[in-house]
Amino acid sequence: MAELITIDDPDDPRLSDYTGLTDVELRRRREPAEGLFIAEGEKVIRRAKQAGYEMRSMLLSAKWVDVMRDVIDEVPAPVYAVQPDLAERVTGYHVHRGALASMQRKPLPDATELLGTARRVAVMESVNDHTNIGAIFRSAAALGMDAVLLSPDCADPLYRRSVKVSMGAVFSVPYARLDTWPRGLEAVREAGFKLLALTPADRATSIDEAAPHRLDRVALMLGAEGEGLSTQALRAADEWVRIPMAHGVDSLNVGAAAAVAFYAVTSGRPQP
Amino acid sequence: MAELITIDDPDDPRLSDYTGLTDVELRRRREPAEGLFIAEGEKVIRRAKQAGYEMRSMLLSAKWVDVMRDVIDEVPAPVYAVQPDLAERVTGYHVHRGALASMQRKPLPDATELLGTARRVAVMESVNDHTNIGAIFRSAAALGMDAVLLSPDCADPLYRRSVKVSMGAVFSVPYARLDTWPRGLEAVREAGFKLLALTPADRATSIDEAAPHRLDRVALMLGAEGEGLSTQALRAADEWVRIPMAHGVDSLNVGAAAAVAFYAVTSGRPQP
Structure with missing residues (x-):
């Protein structure tokens, strides 16, 4: 079961997977280098999990904690509960779908x-x-x-x-x-x-x-x-x-x- | 041949076909009621003209006046030459394609x-x-x-x-x-x-x-x-x-x- 952690500080280093999501050039370099990718929205997060990708963490606004409860119960990754305006400050945009997950890439097949x-x-x-x-x-x-x-x-x-x-x-x-x-x-x-x-x-x-x-x-x-x-x-x-x-x-x-x-x-x- | 008119005042009533283009609700009401539509960019403007739509006017930034010279020479509609920032103030957005035309709708067939x-x-x-x-x-x-x-x-x-x-x-x-x-x-x-x-x-x-x-x-x-x-x-x-x-x-x-x-x-x- 995941740990549910409330974060109030936009500079908290635990949120670093989610910083500057609107900076395409930055994310294009960082994500493959750090072995992660971002899944956005309930449906996509569930599909990534079903496809066998390992979850590094989730970033959820309060109302999404209930919706994602079963996922939270199943995965060991930490879940960061934040206010919508903090999510916006960290990511750089208004996260309409309210739920983000940082997932671990798998090696590509030949x-x-x-x-x-x-x-x-x-x-x-x-x-x-x-x-x-x-x-x-x-x-x-x-x-x-x-x-x-x-x-x-x-x-x-x-x-x-x-x-x-x-x-x-x-x-x-x-x-x-x-x-x-x-x-x-x-x-x-x-x-x-x-x-x-x-x-x-x-x-x-x-x-x-x-x-x-x-x-x-x-x-x-x-x-x-x-x-x-x-x-x-x-x-x-x-x-x-x-x-x-x-x-x-x-x-x-x-x-x-x-x-x-x-x-x-x-x-x-x-x-x- | 069209008249080429330089306009410096964003409130000039001759620009009214082009006001508030980013206000979807407004334009959705106004355009059919006033019998016009907006064609954006050289290619689309030329195609509208070829398809037999009558031009009400064009709004061009300076560098597009040369590109559209043949169209200006052919059509009787007035052409408003404006600075890019004035175009932006009138329309509500940065007009990347530099050329807008207000065209007259035709009655739809049965x-x-x-x-x-x-x-x-x-x-x-x-x-x-x-x-x-x-x-x-x-x-x-x-x-x-x-x-x-x-x-x-x-x-x-x-x-x-x-x-x-x-x-x-x-x-x-x-x-x-x-x-x-x-x-x-x-x-x-x-x-x-x-x-x-x-x-x-x-x-x-x-x-x-x-x-x-x-x-x-x-x-x-x-x-x-x-x-x-x-x-x-x-x-x-x-x-x-x-x-x-x-x-x-x-x-x-x-x-x-x-x-x-x-x-x-x-x-x-x-x-x-």
Whole structure:
């Protein structure tokens, strides 16, 4: 059972996991270095716990202590009860959802480990917007993608905003980071995957004609909003596929494009 | 050719179309009542003009006068050149994109008029988030939906944020508002459309099995984020369809769900 500790001093060192949460640059450096990430809101905190992440501590305003009582009773981590205005001074923002947890990261699996069992893999290149990363993971989970691989420069799926937008899907879809790019894609191909690059290019095959759901193993490559996949990533692919677009429209946003492409590679399979 | 007028006084009545843009409640009342909407940023302004909307005026910071020179030369509406800080005082926010236009609304078509020529129609119930409305229109345009019908309580597609998120797709996909709900759906059915309600309900047919792309005329009904379609809307449908979801996931966000569903009802058709 957790210890419930009331804290009145915003400079109390026990709150250091929660300081400056709105400073993206700071948190981007600190969180991986210190091996932590922040889960925000009841639902997301429960999902992180269910997914086996160890809790370092929780920061709760008074009314959330009751709501989270069962979690408090179960975990050994300290729980800091604070006034909402103190939470705001520490974190830098008004914590609408009233509950924050600092969770311990787990070592990421190797890409090769994930590739051994997956059939449908999303490969993201340079997606460094935390909202987009979160939205893509949410769709990947819902639409049955088995794993996600990230190029070295993709944003952190465990950053607070990504976690929140994904509704915790970053805990349920296993992911790994490729060490080299695009060279790391070789391992994907060697594991038996066909590399499909999603691009609006005219010479790409329409994704409904490419019928990727009939392939045994598919790795679907996606680029960032606006940029799309780099030339080197497109070169490394086995085939280019495009979502058929109505006349005169530039593109879908990356979240919508990912959802459609995930549906196209997973639908028509027998559901588990 | 437009008149270029430098304005230094934030209370100048000629700027009244642009006052209090961050006050959503105010603008939601004023804009339809005064028959205007606001287009923000070069691309969106150009698209509004191309789509045949009449310009009432433009509000530009100095450096945008050159960028918009061709538009200024073409349209008769007055152009107000202002300092960025004056733009901020008038509108209530820092206008990053440097260019605003006040455009004249056009009368909306009747639903029956749109139903005469469309084959693929999206029907939205109670979608009152401006970002979601914009995202859905963007996907509707890209994925070849022919028209959108709105329940009486849907948000305004011409609200500034909707227009921006849609990247101007609200100008290119024709839409109409149903006067009564769900009674107005009768007219859709009478026009020969099969009404498909998108829902995560277990008893719904998987959308890939329902194969809506093979139907002659499809009206795809979507509810709001979180809520989904109301019971009365579900009752009014001809068939329930669901996006097949992987085990344990609640739902897609409404933008992703709409994109997948639009793809499912439009793909496999010969492209125009």
